[in-house]
Amino acid sequence: MEQVLFDQGSKHALSYNYDCLLFDLxxxxxPYSSGIAAHCMKHIQEYMIHQLGIEESKVPDMCYKLYKYYGTTMSGLRAIGYELDYDHFHSLVHGKLPYDHLLKPDLALRNKLLSLPIQKVIFTNADKRHTSEVLKRLELEDCFESIICFETLNPTNIDGGDEMKASNDHSGIFDILEYQPSSGVILPETPVVCKPFELAFEQAFKIAKIDPTRTLFFDDSVQNVSMGKSLGLRTVLVGKSEVVPRKAETSMSMSARHFNKSRWTLNNREPGMLGHSHKIRSSQFMPSNLPSLCPHI
Ligand SMILES: [Mg+2]
Structure with missing residues (x-):
């Protein structure tokens, strides 16, 4: 399968061959505007307050730092010392989401995905049930050959039970709010396998039999796109106006460089090329931009 993109400045056409489209969920x-993310954040914060006994005033900043350094809040909570039951966490964060109210079928995207004769794979940090509920509401359940989700990469659940650190027992918990990258203090490692860590990508490539150099990766996270790019994927950053450097060019949490977005566009009339990474906004991406982004697949 061939995709042709153009560097507007040089007028030279560049051809890429893709065997696989790899999608975050x-x-x-x-789009972010669906409200799913806002509901999830509220539920995560309630979990931290009520299940882990974390002081309410600290929770927003903790969420921000844990997500920034560990890819997901749950991954960060495990890293800094909390024991938590993965299934219980997911059931409280996703279990009460009003999916029918927030998501509608995307038949244009469905038709486009089904028309592309290459492998399509979901690669998400979300749990299996949430992934299934989202794909069902979007009517995209049968559009992907493989789904790599939380349970794929973390097959063993932790039964929190008596070991759960909650209700004022915060002994031995690493203070993420006091952490400064310049301090020389080493962040504790997380036992959770998830994006944006290299191990998660390597396992996804292996499980779905993906050649990263022949795969186009779509994700809304700068960190995920940066790591993917460093591992050889061609990447599309969904919903951001930023250039993403390769992981080797930056730390995981480095802010991406901004660029002149008027120069780079991604549609058939005004084609653009941006190194190995392309930028489109969420509102433009679904469903109409997939055909224009991959005009020759
Ligand atoms: Mg995402």
Missing amino acids: DDTLY
Whole structure:
């Protein structure tokens, strides 16, 4: 399968061959404006307050830092010392989401995905049930050959039970709010396998039999796109106006460089090329931009 993109400045056409489209799920296959992310954040914060006994005033900043350094809040909570039951966490964060109210079928995207004769794979940090619920509401359940989700990469659940650190027992918990990258203190490692860590990508490539150099990766996270790019994927950052450097060029949490977005566009009339990474906004991405982004697949 061939994709042709153009560097507007040089007028030279560049051809890429793709065997696979690799998609994040949340805020990528549907727009951030759906409200799913806001509901999830509220539920995560309630979990931290009520299940882990974390002081309410600290929770927003903790969420921000844990997501920034560990890809997901749950991954960060495990890293800094909390024991938590993965299934219980997911059931409280996703279990009460009003999916029918927030998501609608995307038949244009469905038809486009089904028309592309190459492998399509979901690669998400979300749990299996949430992934299934989202794809069902979007009517995209049968559009992907493989789904790599939380349980794929973390097959063993932790039964929190008596070991759960909650209700004022915060002994031995790493203070993420006091952490400064310049301090020389080493962040504790997380046992959770998830994006944006290299191990998660390597396992996804292996499980779905993906050649990263022949795969186009769509994700709304700068960190995920940066790591993917460093591992050889061609990448599309969904919903951001930023250039993403390769992981080797930056730390995981480095802010991406901004660029002149008027120069780079991604549609058939005004084609653009941006290194190995392309930028489109969520509102433009679904469903109409997939055909224009991949005009020759
Ligand atoms: Mg996402």
